[in-house]
Amino acid sequence: MAIPENKLAFDGGWNYAPAPESTDHIVVKKRYGLFINGDFRAPEKGRYFDTLNPANEEKLSRVAMASQTDVDKAVKAARKAYTGPWSRMKAKERGKYIFRIARMIQERAREFAVIESLDGGKPIRESRDVDVPLAAAHFFYYAGWADKLEYAFPGRKAKALGVAGQVIPWNFPLLMASWKIAPALACGNTVVLKPAETTPLTALKLAEVIADAGLPDGVVNIVTGAGDTGAAIVTHPGVDKVAFTGSTNVGRIIQKALAGTNKKYTLELGGKAANIIFADAAIDQAVEGIVNGIFFNQGHVCCAGSRLLVQESVADEVIEKLKDRMETLIVGDPLDKNTDIGAINSRMQLEKIESYLKIGQSEGGEMHQSSCSLPKSGYWCRPTIFTGVSQSSRVVQEEIFGPVLAIQTFRTYDEALTKANNTPYGLSGGVWTDKGSKIFKMTQGIRAGVIWANTFNKFDPTSPFGGYKESGMGREGGLHGLGAYVKLEA
Amino acid sequence: MSLTAVKTPNRMPDLGRVAAVDEVGVDERVARFQSRSIKKASKVEALKMVLGMIDLTTLEGQDTPGKVRQLCQKAIHLHDAMPGLPHVAAVCVYPTMVGIAKEALQGHDINIASVATAFPSGMSSREVKLDETRMAVAAGATEIDMVISRGAFLAGQYAHVFDEIVAVKEACGDARLKVILETGELGTLDRVRSASVLAMHAGADFIKTSTGKIQPAATMQVTLVMLQAIKDYYRETGRMVGMKPAGGISNAKLAVHYLVMLRETLGAAWMTPEWFRFGASSLANDALMQLMKQSTGVYQSADYFSKD
Numbered sequence: 104m105a106i107p108e109n110k111l112a113f114d115g116g117w118n119y120a121p122a123p124e125s126t127d128h129i130v131v132k133k134r135y136g137l138f139i140n141g142d143f144r145a146p147e148k149g150r151y152f153d154t155l156n157p158a159n160e161e162k163l164s165r166v167a168m169a170s171q172t173d174v175d176k177a178v179k180a181a182r183k184a185y186t187g188p189w190s191r192m193k194a195k196e197r198g199k200y201i202f203r204i205a206r207m208i209q210e211r212a213r214e215f216a217v218i219e220s221l222d223g224g225k226p227i228r229e230s231r232d233v234d235v236p237l238a239a240a241h242f243f244y245y246a247g248w249a250d251k252l253e254y255a256f257p258g259r260k261a262k263a264l265g266v267a268g269q270v271i272p273w274n275f276p277l278l279m280a281s282w283k284i285a286p287a288l289a290c291g292n293t294v295v296l297k298p299a300e301t302t303p304l305t306a307l308k309l310a311e312v313i314a315d316a317g318l319p320d321g322v323v324n325i326v327t328g329a330g331d332t333g334a335a336i337v338t339h340p341g342v343d344k345v346a347f348t349g350s351t352n353v354g355r356i357i358q359k360a361l362a363g364t365n366k367k368y369t370l371e372l373g374g375k376a377a378n379i380i381f382a383d384a385a386i387d388q389a390v391e392g393i394v395n396g397i398f399f400n401q402g403h404v405c406c407a408g409s410r411l412l413v414q415e416s417v418a419d420e421v422i423e424k425l426k427d428r429m430e431t432l433i434v435g436d437p438l439d440k441n442t443d444i445g446a447i448n449s450r451m452q453l454e455k456i457e458s459y460l461k462i463g464q465s466e467g468g469e470m471h472q473s474s475c476s477l478p479k480s481g482y483w484c485r486p487t488i489f490t491g492v493s494q495s496s497r498v499v500q501e502e503i504f505g506p507v508l509a510i511q512t513f514r515t516y517d518e519a520l521t522k523a524n525n526t527p528y529g530l531s532g533g534v535w536t537d538k539g540s541k542i543f544k545m546t547q548g549i550r551a552g553v554i555w556a557n558t559f560n561k562f563d564p565t566s567p568f569g570g571y572k573e574s575g576m577g578r579e580g581g582l583h584g585l586g587a588y589v590k591l592e593a
Numbered sequence: 594m595s596l597t598a599v600k601t602p603n604r605m606p607d608l609g610r611v612a613a614v615d616e617v618g619v620d621e622r623v624a625r626f627q628s629r630s631i632k633k634a635s636k637v638e639a640l641k642m643v644l645g646m647i648d649l650t651t652l653e654g655q656d657t658p659g660k661v662r663q664l665c666q667k668a669i670h671l672h673d674a675m676p677g678l679p680h681v682a683a684v685c686v687y688p689t690m691v692g693i694a695k696e697a698l699q700g701h702d703i704n705i706a707s708v709a710t711a712f713p714s715g716m717s718s719r720e721v722k723l724d725e726t727r728m729a730v731a732a733g734a735t736e737i738d739m740v741i742s743r744g745a746f747l748a749g750q751y752a753h754v755f756d757e758i759v760a761v762k763e764a765c766g767d768a769r770l771k772v773i774l775e776t777g778e779l780g781t782l783d784r785v786r787s788a789s790v791l792a793m794h795a796g797a798d799f800i801k802t803s804t805g806k807i808q809p810a811a812t813m814q815v816t817l818v819m820l821q822a823i824k825d826y827y828r829e830t831g832r833m834v835g836m837k838p839a840g841g842i843s844n845a846k847l848a849v850h851y852l853v854m855l856r857e858t859l860g861a862a863w864m865t866p867e868w869f870r871f872g873a874s875s876l877a878n879d880a881l882m883q884l885m886k887q888s889t890g891v892y893q894s895a896d897y898f899s900k901d
Binding site for chain 1: 612613614615617618619621622628629630631632633634635636638639642821824827828852856857859860861862864
């Protein structure tokens with residue numbers, strides 16, 4: 104039967120008026136020093152760099168560029184705090200500090216959320232409802248472990264490692280800081296942490312919380328800077344344990360640098376997860392799972408479901424529904440409470456994504472984007488899908504780190520599994536089916552650290568997170584995450 | 594206003610091919626709709642849309658001509674203190690009250706919806722249900738809200754349920770048919786979806802959640818499933834079907850979230866009283882109170898809004 108003019112249009116008629124979150128209540132200083140030994144202090148070489156709001160390219164603040172000397176100072180401060188007050192403190196008292204930090208994050212939640220969105224570009228709805236609550240939750244969870252380490256590893260004595268050098272990425276700035284700092288402190292270590300150069304502000308606000316919490320000087324040090332600063336921390340002889348979250352390329356460099364040293368390390372790197380939809384899935388909810396997996400947080404997620412593997416018999420239906428859903432996604436001002444997809448974090452990242460859009464088309468892929476309008480200034484990318492691509496396409500193989508989904512079909516369960524595992528990455532995956540036995544079978548076969556069934560992007564401090572293969576080594580969260588920050592003796 | 598009902602071919606759909614529904618996923622999508630922030634001009638527009646989509650309802654054993662006449666008065670004059678308001682989409686009453694409503698609404702462009710088919714239980718014979726339908730239409734009903742036989746549906750007698758809807762639709766003549774699934778008795782969202790597919794293929798002009806006589810009545814979750822079924826049916830056949838959540842929507846904020854859900858699932862074409870209704874009674878006054886607050890900046894006492 105002929106379908107008359109398509110009535111399923113989401114444009115026109117009633118629209119949502121702007122609903123901006125207020126920024127009146129936040130305090131961002133014009134300039135920040137390095138947080139070393141309990142105080143903010145000027146960088147030794149006196150160099151600073153700007154941090155911008157990616158939604159409008161306006162300068163938010165200037166932060167310090169830490170040199171080797173500054174890193175030395177920080178590590179020294181961490182070492183002094185470790186051998187001094189921190190390792191002498193009763194475990195229960197340590198726990199109280201961590202609880203206090205958790206509580207203060209909650210109290211300043213609104214300010215943290217707004218600054219996170221301003222500095223990084225993610226929608227306020229996400230920073231308010233996901234990033235900040237989860238960050239507090241990590242501190243709460245690990246605070247509880249501080250005085251129970253003897254029960255965490257039955258029969259073994261858990262001892263702190265010493266000074267932890269930690270480098271975190273720009274996609275979940277505050278959350279990644281909490282994933283690193285909370286377990287380190289719970290186990291009795293001290294910390295030198297470097298936030299990403301495009302998103303230093305919430306880490307610096309966290310430093311203010313840490314100072315206000317009265318944590319002994321030097322237990323946590325936060326030094327801002329770029330690649331050189333990170334390298335200085337990671338290779339510093341005074342650092343006992345390294346924790347890095349970032350790209351696989353940099354992870355490789357770090358691993359090479361640490362080979363042959365005594366440093367323990369965990370690396371949480373890239374991913375190219377397969378989101379697998381079977382014909383017997385709850386299709387409408389699976390489409391929502393695709394959207395959640397690749398478009399939220401602008402696709403800046405290491406565990407993003409950036410490959411869709413859809414069973415061929417339902418492929419057309421799924422893709423049509425996905426396109427409809429993409430039309431209802433709102434790309435815009437991160438501070439608008441109705442924004443679904445915020446700004447791309449930096450010009451550099453936007454250029455990288457755009458180069459992949461060109462690559463995808465030049466390798467024969469068919470590109471489709473939603474038709475939403477974009478703001479005039481700032482860094483933006485519309486939600487994008489590629490069809491007509493295969494395992495040999497670069498957009499299927501390489502991590503784009505943007506709101507770009509590569510779609511392939513499969514016929515059988517075996518083919519889905521082969522395609523899902525045919526990648527050097529192994530961080531995460533998703534399976535959508537209404538049949539329980541298929542869930543068990545599939546999830547046991549996928550070689551990835553975190554696998555979701557009929558859902559995606561679910562995180563909890565109790566649940567270990569980390570990758571197989573080139574997605575890294577070691578786990579964060581839960582008991583496994585504790586284990587990374589102790590040495591176990593008989 | 595009465596639309597000539599669209600004639601459709603009636604073929605029993607294959608219920609084995611209806612998509613599964615994941616309840617957790619539905620809850621999450623609903624939560625996202627509820628996190629939308631609707632303010633200022635878009636809020637005023639939404640509240641006015643809500644008013645225009647209400648089927649003002651009285652379905653009580655103690656209904657009298659006096660009660661129905663006063664309800665019709667409210668339908669026409671929602672709140673004369675505020676000019677520029679729409680009137681409600683319809684008044685919804687029992688068949689024996691249709692004549693009273695028709696007289697009271699003379700000259701106004703408001704639909705007269707009548708329940709029929711042994712509402713709310715549906716526990717009667719085919720003949721009685723069809724007679725009741727014809728009686729309501731003859732008395733002036735422009736819309737019929739029927740109930741499906743839930744017992745037959747749950748016992749797997751799908752052809753029986755299907756044939757009944759087809760027969761009622763025929764008895765409706767030019768009146769538009771709303772089919773009440775009574776989602777609170779169906780148990781799972783999978784069944785809500787199946788029942789929706791069945792009803793639409795049997796000729797429903799609207800699918801409706803509930804009678805309002807049992808708990809739970811309408812929820813955003815069942816409504817989302819039904820909207821998705823409407824969308825798939827439209828893609829398959831090209832025929833639009835309307836949606837009516839009924840019962841339990843007593844505050845305007847919730848109603849606006851329903852509109853968000855409607856907009857993001859079916860889009861602009863469905864956002865009119867022709868294709869979407871709220872089965873409600875006290876919703877109107879809350880929407881009016883919110884509208885007055887938007888224009889004056891303060892909340893007035895509930896006593897300023899008539900309870901008819």
